[in-house]
Amino acid sequence: MAGLWCTMEPAPSVVLVDLDDTLCDYSTARDTRLRIAFSRAFEVSDSRPTKPDLERLIQESIRLQPHGTDHFAELLAQHGVDGRGAAVGASWFRANRFHGLQLFPEVIPVLGSLRSSSVDSATKRIRRIGVVTNGPKDVQRAKLRHLNLERLIDFVVISEEFGVAKPDPAIFHEALRLADASPDEAVVVGDSPEFDIAGAQESGIRSIWMNRRGLPWQGSRQPPTLEIRSLYELHNLIENR
Secondary structure (H helix, E strand, O other): OOOOOOOOOOOOOEEEEOOEOOOEOHHHHHHHHHHHHHHHHHHHOOOOOOOOOHHHHHHHHHHHOOOOOOOHHHHHHOOOOOHHHHHHHHHHHHHOOOOOOOEOOOHHHHHHHHHHOEOOOOOOOEOEEEEEEOOOHHHHHHHHHHOOOHHHOOEEEEHHHHOOOOOOHHHHHHHHHHHOOOHHHEEEEEOOHHHHHHHHHHHOOEEEEEOOOOOOOOOOOOOOOEEEOOHHHHHHHHHOO
């Protein structure tokens, strides 16, 4: 895998970025919401259950269903929580969908800088930023508004809205169409080897793995073009040429 201090040649005129856990810290916010929801479930349950190890319960919940609450009743029943407690926890979780959700600190300055800079001095073409994300259209659109991201990007492609999800190349081709760009003019940045990196490779687009936790590459496919741990490194790769 190419190292941190490489640069991108030619510099991309289009940057396609994943949303969850690439631009915003979805995983931390989800863990916080689950912790609060489960705590409330135990507190209001008439069966007076003994509160278990919440961190282990959170991981089991994510394993069963990463994003929803349909499994709450069955999971919590295993720990003595009655139906009322499970319903209260699930209701809080759904009502506070964006509780604690924030952009990573470097997102605003980096996207602003990349989007305002020209690709080359000859054409004066301005770089375009697009978000390509899987998920329900209403949730992801609301998330973009909550994070005030729409002012920093030029377009967004959402899987439910488009009808195809990552890693299918079609969703990346749609992003290229909106950007009026070819695959060799673009780069895909994302945290998921399965959805972002594999989709970029299938689409013929250079890929950058957002590896914030410094994990070893474990994808089943070939490694990405480059690896970074923050968007500051993306800025250096593109601009310090």
